[in-house]
Amino acid sequence: MKRKDFTTYFKEQLQDGEKAGRVTTSTHGIYTVADDETERFGEVSGRFHYHTVEDSGFPAVGDWVVIEPYDEGRRVKIQRVLNRNTVFSRSAPGQSNKEQVIAANVDVVFVVTALTQEMNPRRLERYIEQVYESGARPVIVCTKKDLSTSLHKQLFQIEQAAPGVPVYPVNSLHGEGLELLKHELTPGQTVSLVGSSGVGKSTLMNALLEKEVQETQAVREEDDRGRHTTTHRELFSLPDGSYMMDTPGMRELQLWGNGEGNLDYTFSDIGALSAGCRFRDCRHEEEPGCAVQAAIQSGEMEVSRLKSYNKLKRERRRLELKDKYGTHRTNRMLHGPNAVKE
Structure with a gap:
């Protein structure tokens, strides 16, 4: 695999003498790693395994990784994963x-x-x-x-x-x-x-x-x-x-991350309409002068799209709270007797 996509972003992360390759397959802890020369099977080193706590820290397909060949160059040990671009x-x-x-x-x-x-x-x-x-x-x-x-x-x-x-x-x-x-x-x-x-x-x-x-x-x-x-x-x-x-087909896609600002891209039409609402903090429910509700009434927008927007917004909020407070405390905050409004 030619390194046409091995950009400066990844090169700058390498230390002197380190070799890098890209993960092309991953199955039950066995990886295939390709570099300029060949494609070889490999696995993470014992040190890597010991210091990696989260599953997301292990190599994924598409990752660039630092490798150390062994077994007369037929296999490689993955020493670390280079910082991901996306x-x-x-x-x-x-x-x-x-x-x-x-x-x-x-x-x-x-x-x-x-x-x-x-x-x-x-x-x-x-x-x-x-x-x-x-x-x-x-x-x-x-x-x-x-x-x-x-x-x-x-x-x-x-x-x-x-x-x-x-x-x-x-x-x-x-x-x-x-x-x-x-x-x-x-x-x-x-x-x-x-x-x-x-x-x-x-x-x-x-x-x-x-x-x-x-x-x-x-x-x-x-x-x-x-x-x-x-x-x-x-x-x-x-x-x-x-x-x-x-990638394998997914039965469900539960959101990850708390980038609520990305909803502005996904639902740019709602964002554009919101600029015409009477109130800056309009929730697009029963407020007077709501431009989003007016678009729904006129048939310009389906009510299901607004419901989807609100649902994803709630999910993002839950993820943000879980990241900050943990699962159990978040559940109490959202569903307990003193639950906060999302």
Whole structure:
């Protein structure tokens, strides 16, 4: 793997004599690390393991790491992870307040949705919010264009859910729309695919790579739900010199981070309307002169979008409190007899 994307940001973190490579796969503590010369299996060193407390501190696909070859150069020990430029994370499934890193050092995230009954604008808002939080740039890819029975309506719903985000409808099996999508690929940059199971991420990956590297399966006819074809994260080199990472389908995406300011990007339409509200601290509920409620009444905005905005805002607030006070105290603050308003 050529180091076209090994920028000054990472080079400056290396000490004299250190060698670096990039993690291309990660499975149960075994990693594949690629450098200018070759690609080798490896694992973290004992020192690394001893000093790393959080799971999010271990290498993730896309990470640049300091490596030390051993076994006559056939394997490597990972000594440390270089500071990440961007990181796409979610709250780990379950009740724990732990970060699960999905992809590291990604420039662009293709949020993939199928133009079938699977399409859910509210889920897209959640993905877009987390992409902005990661520091990457979001792009929406709408697969299975040939199966859509209301293409223009669906694209309109998607554009309303993600103002300003590029949207590309494609048919990966026949290549329709892929040439336009390729304009989002830049040599040296890394793209990650995220989305639910069955939306066609693996088929899209194969089409862009121009070869079969990912197994694909049909969705279940009775509910249009997909099977987990991709079971691990892996980084591939594309013909144009960019890199692409496929990820397993996610049943849920619990937000991570407390960057409430990113809601201003995800819900820029609500922010623009809010400037016309009579009161600067308008909650967009029953206040007189609320421009957001006026837009809902006129049909300019769906009430479900405002509900989604408020829901994500509450989640961000909970994450902020958990980070500051811990899970148990936060629960008492939000649900106890003296609960604070979010």
